[in-house]
Amino acid sequence: MSETMFQAYASLEPGGRLQDWEYEPAPLGKEEVEIRITHNGLCHTDIHMRDNDWGISTYPLVPGHEVVGVVTQTGKDITSLAVGDRVGFGWIRDACRQCDHCIQGEENICHNGYTGLILGHHGGFADKLRAPADFAYKIPDRLDSAAAAPLLCAGITVYTPLRTYVTRPAMKVGVIGIGGLGHIAVKYAKAMGAEVTVFSTSPDKEAETKEFGAHHFQIWENADEMKKAHSSQDLIINTAPAATDFETALNLLGNNGTLCIVGLPTCSVEVPVTSLVFGQKAVVGSVVGGRRFMREMLNFSAVHNITPMVETMPLSQVNEAMDKVAANKARYRIVLTA
Incomplete structure (x- = not known):
């Protein structure tokens, strides 16, 4: 076996189960x-990428974009990292670094389009990875690797809009969905000083949600509870990966409130214009985060001891792990170990 070959798990076709695969890196x-x-x-x-739900996947596809590892080699121009450093890579592999957004550390909205870690490149479900050092993030000593990995996508995905829209103490922040993203959003919002309400379809998650820091828990399908929550929220983070009743979500917002969509359901969004206009409400989207917020988020997590609830499984069981996530049985994030 060549020492230059990387050992990976790849899907060879849309929807295909991942299998042993090797490739020679550039x-x-x-x-x-x-x-x-x-x-x-x-x-x-x-x-989604394995199944080509968004029509952007290329095969063979090696998924994995919440990657933590140890530096084994550095390019000749690298001075910021050294062999032995513990680092992580997230969704963004590179960006133009020249547009106004990149200069401000917002590579996630790079004007010329960023490069994804698993968009045309092989990701982290492998023994090794090569990628630009500028998008490798040192993991703070206070964070263990299993806890840090989900922060590199799930964490930054909810941290960025909270950091952007939580602008005053005791803001009322609602979180729709209490899964891999939602439970981290609750922890961040609480640490930022917000009054946090979770809206969920899973009554059995109430106790854990309160442990994460939520002040209130309401069942989405309970009409009486939802009516009481009418016009109560300043900001709502929608983490649900499935279709949401956006009229109900907008009705939960007070005037001048903001509904931020971070989940990516494979459907269109229908927004009731009357509620939007007469309440001066906003519907916005947010995608991961740039380098500025990524570094800040990791340090914020370390200082406030914010870590996701994870269960670990060996990388060799990646297909079983994917089945578990697809069946909504993960609590709350699965981390695959070498």
């Missing part, structure tokens, strides 16, 4: 690092 670039992968967070996006 030579290590002068601005890249190579890492030995130890942990991978399993994101629902990996399943």
